[in-house]
Amino acid sequence: MDRKVDINCDIGEGFGAYKLGFDEEIMPHISSANIACGFHAGDPLYMRRTVRLAEAASAGIGAHPGLPDLMGFGRREMMISPDEARDYATYQIGALQAFTRTKKLQHVKPHGALYNMGARNEELARAVAEAVRDVDPDLILVAMAGSRWIKVGRELGLRVAREAFADRSVNPDGTLVPRNHPGAVINDVDEVVARVLRIITEGKVTAINGEEVEMMADTICLHGDTPGAADLARTVRQRLQAAGVTIVPMGSFCE
Numbered sequence: 001m002d003r004k005v006d007i008n009c010d011i012g013e014g015f016g017a018y019k020l021g022f023d024e025e026i027m028p029h030i031s032s033a034n035i036a037c038g039f040h041a042g043d044p045l046y047m048r049r050t051v052r053l054a055e056a057a058s059a060g061i062g063a064h065p066g067l068p069d070l071m072g073f074g075r076r077e078m079m080i081s082p083d084e085a086r087d088y089a090t091y092q093i094g095a096l097q098a099f100t101r102t103k104k105l106q107h108v109k110p111h112g113a114l115y116n117m118g119a120r121n122e123e124l125a126r127a128v129a130e131a132v133r134d135v136d137p138d139l140i141l142v143a144m145a146g147s148r149w150i151k152v153g154r155e156l157g158l159r160v161a162r163e164a165f166a167d168r169s170v171n172p173d174g175t176l177v178p179r180n181h182p183g184a185v186i187n188d189v190d191e192v193v194a195r196v197l198r199i200i201t202e203g204k205v206t207a208i209n210g211e212e213v214e215m216m217a218d219t220i221c222l223h224g225d226t227p228g229a230a231d232l233a234r235t236v237r238q239r240l241q242a243a244g245v246t247i248v249p250m251g252s253f254c255e
Helices: 023-029 044-056 082-099 112-120 122-135 148-155 189-202 229-242
Strands: 003-011 032-036 060-064 140-144 159-165 204-206 212-214 219-223 245-247
Touching: 003 023, 003 060, 003 189, 003 229, 023 044, 023 229, 032 044, 044 060, 044 082, 060 082, 082 112, 082 122, 112 122, 112 140, 112 148, 122 140, 122 148, 140 148, 148 159, 189 204, 189 219, 189 229, 219 229, 229 245
Parallel strands: 003 032, 003 219, 003 245, 032 060, 140 159, 159 219
Antiparallel strands: 204 212
């Protein structure tokens, strides 16, 4: 197999006295880092530390902007206008960019409820994508494969990375099964690896109800805050490489 793929991870989600996730352990096994920007998680100190970790590992650095809901970890939907969404995203992208040595980011991946809301609401997705373009038109927009985000990003002239989730179940329409539903999170390593390989080689995944769903992906998301996250990331990377897949930051191949 001669195929390139990116492995990304949501990371840098500690804040204040609270350390969340396994940033140091998982960083060597990923190729791109989605760093929390202080709204749903993270703070200036964690942003700087996580950027430095990613720079040392030569991982692509991306902003992970979310809703202003620290208590709910950005996973609760809020009634916001497109203008608010645009400004929230601009603020967070600019803040993280300032912490990088080059003052450049590779990508932007919306977080949690904002990500899911934009997948349904094209006006909201467009507002966030406009913020990405206006901060830096060279940035890559990372979005759920098959969602409205992809269409909107391309219409605005952005490079887009189609994302699939290694350890999350999907509905027949390709959306993620809510975390509070049974079977939403997949913990079996062999099943996770098999799903990822099938997405990469066949462009398909089995939905939670058994239906086959088309899913073409440029980047595979792993979550860094679950027990065993680093071991899972290492295993997924090793098995993909053994199958002939090259793991590289999305910025080296996404168009």
